[in-house]
Amino acid sequence: MAANILEIRDLVDVVSHHTIIDHLDFAIEEGELRVLVGPNGAGKTTLIDLITGRHRPTAGQILFKGERIDGRARHEIYRLGISRKFQVPTVYDNLTVFENMSIGLRGHRSVFSSLGYRITPAAAEQIERILAEINLLERARDEALTLSHGEKQWLEIGMVVASDPQLLLLDEPTTGMTREETNATARLIRDIAKTRSVMVVEHDMSFVRQIARTITVLHQGGKLAEGSVRDVENNPRVAEVYLGKAKISAAS
Numbered sequence: 001m002a003a004n005i006l007e008i009r010d011l012v013d014v015v016s017h018h019t020i021i022d023h024l025d026f027a028i029e030e031g032e033l034r035v036l037v038g039p040n041g042a043g044k045t046t047l048i049d050l051i052t053g054r055h056r057p058t059a060g061q062i063l064f065k066g067e068r069i070d071g072r073a074r075h076e077i078y079r080l081g082i083s084r085k086f087q088v089p090t091v092y093d094n095l096t097v098f099e100n101m102s103i104g105l106r107g108h109r110s111v112f113s114s115l116g117y118r119i120t121p122a123a124a125e126q127i128e129r130i131l132a133e134i135n136l137l138e139r140a141r142d143e144a145l146t147l148s149h150g151e152k153q154w155l156e157i158g159m160v161v162a163s164d165p166q167l168l169l170l171d172e173p174t175t176g177m178t179r180e181e182t183n184a185t186a187r188l189i190r191d192i193a194k195t196r197s198v199m200v201v202e203h204d205m206s207f208v209r210q211i212a213r214t215i216t217v218l219h220q221g222g223k224l225a226e227g228s229v230r231d232v233e234n235n236p237r238v239a240e241v242y243l244g245k246a247k248i249s250a251a252s
């Protein structure tokens with residue numbers, strides 16, 4: 001059995017007397033592509049904030065490759081090899097697609113220094129390879145503000161890939177995408193996951209079915225269910241949580 005790249009032990013996060021993450025135990029194996037689902041407010045984004053050091057947990061442990069990372073600084077966790085894509089794309093609108101990618105390559109912290117920095121031919125080649133993968137090679141010289149919402153999502157995924165992480169955390173990567181763009185994103189994520197560990201937060205079940213091996217269902221900050229797509233879709237507790245929300249097909 002593969003080792004765990006990420007392990008979360010008895011994690012608790014309390015914000016203004018509200019328990020957002022409630023004694024959560026959770027692990028992702030090395031090389032795994034995991035999907036995290038759950039109704040609005042379940043704590044999915046908060047969990048990513050805690051893993052990436054944007055926010056400190058109240059209690060519990062987060063281990064990356066067996067090493068404690070909870071409470072560490074954001075840049076330190078990033079340097080260890082964990083990168084995230086935000087729920088709302090955070091690309092730099094007035095920079096070109098290529099320039100945005102060069103920031104991804106150098107890391108978000110060095111936005112100004114990376115603009116003055118001359119990209120080596122090897123780095124430019126790597127950016128072009130990733131741009132081809134995310135279908136944006138033709139748009140390399142265009143300002144990011146000319147991209148559609150779906151294309152911005154791809155650009156941000158590309159920036160995350162360019163930072164060469166071992167674990168990618170993608171928060172709702174298909175929001176605002178057409179069905180065709182969503183299908184292309186499923187292919188893209190399956191490709192990325194061939195060489196890295198990936199956790200994807202997603203609501204769109206037809207997308208989830210295209211990529212998922214194991215799904216974890218988060219509800220009120222705790223783990224409600226975990227298993228294959230079929231297990232989760234047939235789980236009556238999951239159906240109950242989603243009932244009336246029609247966001248997971250188990251409810252229908």
Ligand SMILES: Nc1ncnc2c1ncn2[C@@H]1O[C@H](COP(=O)(O)OP(=O)(O)OP(=O)(O)O)[C@@H](O)[C@H]1O
Nearest residue numbers: 015016020038039040041042043044045046047087
């Ligand atoms: N800074 C904060 N202060 C107070 N409450 C917060 C804060 N951040 C998040 N919350 C609350 O924490 C809960 C979990 O929010 P979170 O954004 O993690 O949910 P989510 O599962 O990502 O939801 P969605 O599917 O809508 O993105 C929500 O009830 C939210 O209102």
Ligand SMILES: [Mg+2]
Nearest residue numbers: 044045046087
């Ligand atoms: Mg969220």
